[in-house]
Amino acid sequence: MQSRSRQLQSGGKKEIAKRLSALSRASASLRARLSRREYFGIFFLEKPSPLIEIESVSKRYGAPRDGVLALSDVSLSVRAGEFLSLIGPSGCGKSTLLKLIGDLLTPSAGRITIAGKSPDAARRARDCGIVFQSPTLMEWRNIAQNITLPLEIIGAPLPERRARADELLDLIRLRDFAARYPHELSAGMQMQVAIARALAYRPAILLMDEPFGALDEMTRERLGRELLDLWTRARVTIVFVTHSVPEAVRLSDRVAVMSPRPGRIERIVEIDLPRPRSAATRDLPRYWELLRQVRAALGLE
Numbered sequence: 649m650q651s652r653s654r655q656l657q658s659g660g661k662k663e664i665a666k667r668l669s670a671l672s673r674a675s676a677s678l679r680a681r682l683s684r685r686e687y688f689g690i691f692f693l694e695k696p697s698p699l700i701e702i703e704s705v706s707k708r709y710g711a712p713r714d715g716v717l718a719l720s721d722v723s724l725s726v727r728a729g730e731f732l733s734l735i736g737p738s739g740c741g742k743s744t745l746l747k748l749i750g751d752l753l754t755p756s757a758g759r760i761t762i763a764g765k766s767p768d769a770a771r772r773a774r775d776c777g778i779v780f781q782s783p784t785l786m787e788w789r790n791i792a793q794n795i796t797l798p799l800e801i802i803g804a805p806l807p808e809r810r811a812r813a814d815e816l817l818d819l820i821r822l823r824d825f826a827a828r829y830p831h832e833l834s835a836g837m838q839m840q841v842a843i844a845r846a847l848a849y850r851p852a853i854l855l856m857d858e859p860f861g862a863l864d865e866m867t868r869e870r871l872g873r874e875l876l877d878l879w880t881r882a883r884v885t886i887v888f889v890t891h892s893v894p895e896a897v898r899l900s901d902r903v904a905v906m907s908p909r910p911g912r913i914e915r916i917v918e919i920d921l922p923r924p925r926s927a928a929t930r931d932l933p934r935y936w937e938l939l940r941q942v943r944a945a946l947g948l949e
Contacts, residue, residue: 699853699885700726700749705758706910707744718744720910722758728852731879731886733896735942736906736914742889743857745911749887750778750855762853774802776853777846777884781861783838785830791841792817792826798848816844819878836867840874847882854879856888860895868892869927872899876925893946897938898925905945915945 707719719741726732734742747753748760751767762770770776785794795816796809804812817823820840830838839859846854860868872895879886890896896903903917919938921929929935943949 697728698725699728699763700724700887701759701761702726702745702749703759703761705745705748705755705760707741707748707753708756717910719748720912722911722913724904724913724916726885726887727901729883729885730901731876731888731899733888733890733900733903734906735890735893735896735903735946736911737908737946738891739909740906741909741911742906746778746855746857746887746889749853750776752778774849775851776855777849777851779839779843779846779854779856779859781858783830783835783842785838785841785845787830790827790829791822791833794830794841795845795848797845802849812848816847819847819881820844820874834867835863836871839863839871843875843878847884851884853885853887856886858889858891861891868895873926875899876923880924893939893942893948894930897921897935897942898929903942905942917941917945 702722702724705719705722706717709716709718722741722745734745736742744753748755749762749767751771760767762775765773765775786797789797792810792813796804796813799809799812813826814823817826820843822837822840822844825833825837830841833841843854843856843859860871863871875886876899888896888899897919900919903919905914905917906912907914917938921932921935921938940949
């Protein structure tokens with residue numbers, strides 16, 4: 649009887665030791681997975697993966713011998729969901745780089761991929777919406793019809809177009825102006841409509857070429873705040889061309905500073921200001937420090 653009891657005790661201890669060993673191995677495995685931000689098959693990364701990859705891109709206008717080299721050996725990654733600004737002196741190739749991403753131009757050298765696709769494939773998949781310096785609205789179409797023009801071009805049914813127009817008018821808070829025409833809107837409101845139109849087919853990326861450049865300072869600041877709000881709600885990646893250092897710092901996650909022509913990426917400044925951002929952001933000492941960093945990279949200090 650005592651022998652049987654000792655056997656049971658011994659077996660129980662072995663089972664406990666076995667389970668403890670298995671638990672220890674599982675714990676070690678879990679720690680290792682968490683150390684590389686993996687948990688139950690999901691990876692948690694410190695930073696989102698790149699959505700746009702620009703690798704050693706150059707762009708020359710005209711003949712090789714007497715043409716203009718606008719960009720030279722530009723490499724840049726844009727993370728999914730981020731707000732990245734391109735800033736640099738006039739003629740440095742900011743708009744050219746934006747057009748290369750949007751497949752409006754072709755690189756002379758190098759490669760661009762968007763979610764693993766070529767710019768041409770990304771354009772055909774309607775991955776990118778583009779907002780230019782001028783709203784370029786159709787004066788004979790009302791605001792709702794201007795917004796749904798891209799959907800009309802691709803043959804979307806009328807009920808879908810109307811629903812999307814209502815959704816976007818709510819997004820830019822201009823529902824009461826749906827039946828108005830462009831000449832009845834202020835310059836700032838026209839630009840909001842242009843942004844809504846670029847979002848009509850739900851692109852993952854919004855390319856913006858100095859959209860607020862022609863506006864007065866007060867309107868520019870107001871639209872900047874509204875753009876940040878729209879960016880948060882629409883969940884898009886924004887590449888934003890600007891000449892304004894305060895605007896770049898106020899809006900962006902990162903600022904890519906470009907050199908004079910031929911344009912290169914001179915420096916990337918991480919903008920670690922807290923979000924959401926408001927007029928009070930300018931009262932932060934860190935805001936002024938980042939302003940100085942961008943100005944120094946531009947050679948303005």
